[in-house]
Amino acid sequence: MILSLTLMSMRLAGDLVRNYGAHIPGALPVTTLTQTLAQLVVVILGVLVFLNELGFSVTPILTALGVGGLAVALALQDTLSNLFAGFYVAVAGQVRLGDYIKMDSGSEGYVTDISWRSTTIRSLNNNYIIVPNSKLAQAIVTNYHLPEKRMSSQVQVGVSYDSDPGQVERVLLEIAAAGAREIPGMLAEPAPSVALDPGFGESSLGFSLNYSVAEFANQFGVRYELRRRILLRFREERIEMPYPTRTVLLQQPSAHD
Numbered sequence: 001m002i003l004s005l006t007l008m009s010m011r012l013a014g015d016l017v018r019n020y021g022a023h024i025p026g027a028l029p030v031t032t033l034t035q036t037l038a039q040l041v042v043v044i045l046g047v048l049v050f051l052n053e054l055g056f057s058v059t060p061i062l063t064a065l066g067v068g069g070l071a072v073a074l075a076l077q078d079t080l081s082n083l084f085a086g087f088y089v090a091v092a093g094q095v096r097l098g099d100y101i102k103m104d105s106g107s108e109g110y111v112t113d114i115s116w117r118s119t120t121i122r123s124l125n126n127n128y129i130i131v132p133n134s135k136l137a138q139a140i141v142t143n144y145h146l147p148e149k150r151m152s153s154q155v156q157v158g159v160s161y162d163s164d165p166g167q168v169e170r171v172l173l174e175i176a177a178a179g180a181r182e183i184p185g186m187l188a189e190p191a192p193s194v195a196l197d198p199g200f201g202e203s204s205l206g207f208s209l210n211y212s213v214a215e216f217a218n219q220f221g222v223r224y225e226l227r228r229r230i231l232l233r234f235r236e237e238r239i240e241m242p243y244p245t246r247t248v249l250l251q252q253p254s255a256h257d
């Protein structure tokens with residue numbers, strides 16, 4: 001009966017954490033790690049009750065486990081390192097499920113799960129990247145969803161030196177204002193802006209159209225649509241986007257040389 005109740009309670013604990021853990025204020029994120037820890041606590045309590053009913057003294061067993069725990073810890077250094085690193089990552093809240101992160105190793109994507117050994121990241125190519133928890137805890141991580149999902153982006157455009165800077169700025173702002181209303185993922189607030197940056201190039205004047213998107217993944221679709229609209233509108237306004245050019249001066253050597 002005790003074993004049956006333990007197994008039932010273990011499954012119940014896992015289901016409760018999975019289905020209702022996210023709705024409890026201040027609770028840990030619902031991950032594979034938190035479900036495993038909840039089930040492990042139930043199993044340990046069930047085993048102790050079972051041994052006590054059989055007449056075994058629990059205190060000597062706990063003492064023996066404490067002494068033998070050192071040997072187990074030395075033998076399972078990597079496993080325990082990943083376990084505690086995963087627990088730290090889950091508790092710290094700096095990397096959460098659903099966040100888009102980028103590691104200093106170059107791996108990036110959405111965090112889909114944190115287990116007892118590794119963290120699973122889904123890249124934009126819809127592939128899984130499996131990162132050991134100890135590596136994630138030691139890495140330099142950029143979280144594009146903290147402190148908020150909204151982020152800034154920009155499109156750079158080069159125009160001819162013969163172009164009117166005022167006209168270019170007006171056209172770019174009109175395109176951005178229309179895009180904020182029509183392009184999914186592009187935000188109207190804060191308002192888009194235009195700057196003469198990077199400015200004076202070798203063959204063109206460089207302008208930057210600055211705007212905000214709802215989250216990291218939106219910037220690619222928004223940037224494509226803005227570039228398409230800028231190209232079409234510049235053709236209508238007869239604003240030239242010159243090819244890269246360079247003037248080379250050749251000097252004839254003198255008779256003395």
